[in-house]
Amino acid sequence: MKTFGKTIRLFFVDGTSNGLTTAELSNWTGIGIRVPRIKVREFSNRTEFRKPGVYILIGKDENNNDSAYIGEAEVIIDRLIQHIANKDFWNEALFFGSKDKYLNKASVKYLENRLYELALGAERYVIDQNIPTRPELSEAEQAELEEFLSNIKVVAASLGHKIFESLEETVEQDETHQLILFCKNGAGAKSKGSPSTGGFIVYKDSLFMMTEQPSLSEGIVSERRKMILDGILQIEEGFFKLTKDYIFTSSSRAAAATLARSASGPLEWKTEEGVHLKYLEV
Structure with missing residues (x-):
């Protein structure tokens, strides 16, 4: 199957790689965000934080293995603030939303389930959580979300985490x-x-x-x-x-x-x- 090149735009919001980074692909309505745990509150008023999306908390487990937790939220910042209070292992979060109103509750829950499956199959990070529920969607909706998912994989890797990429790939x-x-x-x-x-x-x-x-x-x-x-x-x-x-x-x-x-x-x-x-x- 023929593949095509992609153009990705990374923007370091505060001018350094240690702060908030946004990632966008050409011809994609989605957007990826990487934010250190200690910077979450600083950037919490940004529009991207106040939309539906899927997120990945990234850190190390007790054995110093790369570890991740995958979730979804109707308002990303609300869930990240909760996890600052109740999950200690993570030091960085990635999350993915839409620049328009494409994503809704059902679609982010579908993406959450599929990202969990991909991360588990790739075996690069320890994923210790319950299996997210996958909602019933039409065949057409699933096809659109699978394309969105393929772009999430590319953006996540460009942000420094090949969590969804199997070794075979x-x-x-x-x-x-x-x-x-x-x-x-x-x-x-x-x-x-x-x-x-x-x-x-x-x-x-x-x-x-x-x-x-x-x-x-x-x-x-x-x-x-x-x-x-x-x-x-x-x-x-x-x-x-x-x-x-x-x-x-x-x-x-x-x-x-x-x-x-x-x-x-x-x-x-x-x-x-x-x-x-x-x-x-x-």
């Missing part, structure tokens, strides 16, 4: 296939992965070496330990098994984590036919 692929590579050794370790716009994805069920060699950097040792604590790596028949797709910052980091030693990703990752990643990147 970051993988480079043509019309017929995506690039699948393998990293393995004679001892039985075997990972399956793909280059990604965010780094390098290693897929679920890959097997990592357990015994770490002295050449493995402290940074990767720490990352592996955190993966174990988070349940992303679990012991299975003498190996660490990956329980979910996981993105590393580079192919070399992914290879080193798999082989538990210093490793060059462009040389360790190969296609099924044995072609090195090194020769696929030029």
